[in-house]
Amino acid sequence: MSDIDFSFDPQWAQTLGMPFMHNAFLAGLCIAVAAGAMGYFTIARHSTFAAHALAHIGLPGATGAVLLGLPVSLGLGIFALAGALVIGALGKRASQREIATGTVLAFATGLGLFFARLSSSASQQMQSILFGSILTITDDQVIGFAIFDIVLVIALAVIYRPLLFSSLDEQVAQAKGVPIGLMNVLFMAIMAGVITIAVPAVGTLLIFALVVTPAATANIIAASPLKAMCTASVLCLVSIWGGLVLSAMFPAPPSFIIVTLSTLFWVIARAVSAMKTTNA
Template sequence: MRFQENWLQILQTTFMQHALVGGSLVAVTAGLMGYFVITRQNAFAAHALAHIGFPGATGAILVGAPVTLGLAVFCVGGGLLIGLFGKRVAEREIATGTILAFATGLGVLFASLATANASTTTNVLFGNLLAISRDQLWLFGGFTLLVVGALALIARPLVFASVDPAVAEARGVPVRALGVAFVVLLALTVTMAVQVVGTLLLFALVVTPAAAALRLTARPGAVAALSVAFALVSVWVGLVLSAMVDLPPSFFVVSVAVLVWVVVLVVTRDRGRRTATPARGGHDRLPAVPERTH
């Protein structure tokens, strides 16, 4: 570790600008999706999708295809299978674990065959924000528009289905279809986040900022805004610290996100447990951790 006196100049380089834009796009989508990941108890699915995408990335390396394409195909495919096979929490976890085991086996096989690209495989595991290319930025931008646009259309019924799926289904809300759509959107988010923090550190952007936000408020809109803000701060500060001491940004992004979460825990330590009942007259105030979910 060494301090770089020219860190301001480093931040102005092309690869740092690509990292800043790409990391910001990932932070926006991860922050928005984080609320639903927690309320729907999909943290394990988010973690599993990152590992399900690993054989897609290593397979792409093996055949010379873009890594992002391989990640997207396997993450979205795995997400569809999880959404179709797992309606309830217990069913979903069984389906997720089974698909994860098979995908991990494929990842080991493809990684062993692609030994000439060991550095790229390492980037998939731990992320390499500084390696984001201009073409990947365009792809990230398209994914972000798709995720944000889809959430804008389904946010209200998805919140309802996440908090009380039984009542939502009784009122005609397409709970199963919303679940599948959500997992696909999560898969696209994971595809981007893996290239920032890697499969092993994914929670730092997808879960931790939303968990911190939920300690401060239970309003979905406020949680989403705070979660995005925390994720953006983690990426921006992480990049600055990386430029200052010449170390991989993944470590700093994760460290800042965890630090924000710890600070919020300390600030809110005297608060009582959040109520599990939505506000009267609507679902604008929701519990941090619902009792039942699909």
């Protein structure tokens, strides 16, 4: 007989009131704001592969941090930022970015596995790094996430117009004097920060579901860039908070439910859009 138990937990409301759940909800809010805003630019710049790759590029930083006894987020952030800067500097055009991203990704993945083999503790933490562990987020991490969101909002307020212009039409933006190379580097650097705070929720393997999928859904629903960013943040927040609530009700990992909800919203949006197109 199977040992899998999907029984309903009648104590789920008490679970939601626990301190670790409060941290998870606050972290989810911070992640949703950041992922929703940058997810739009990720799709507009055709950089979904780069966003997915940055999480894996941060893997050796995370395992190396465990090896040295340092915070996992610190190592992850340093390697993700370093990889982002290298990709942004080397890949001035989309085709170049794909090659640079793939090269850096392959090296970083191998290095991460090497670090994991050097330390048994790193090997033990690989599951939380790969699949996330949002229920273990600390007070200090929540504060760090909130500070990052503030910095992100300020940065986007400053570079919003040139970043949007270069994202929608790179050649015209360059002809108008927009510093394309600088926008590439800034975008990748900010994305590295978003990846760093999002990995604790769903891990490096499932990061696509928070950074790209809600933004893809929002692009189907919303008509303008700003509305798409706000919609993506709301969808991301509903996915995370919904995942936390349902994981308290049923014995399923939060990351699995978060990814499932995010994907479900995208499928529904695609289906409704297709029906409208057919009936038009």
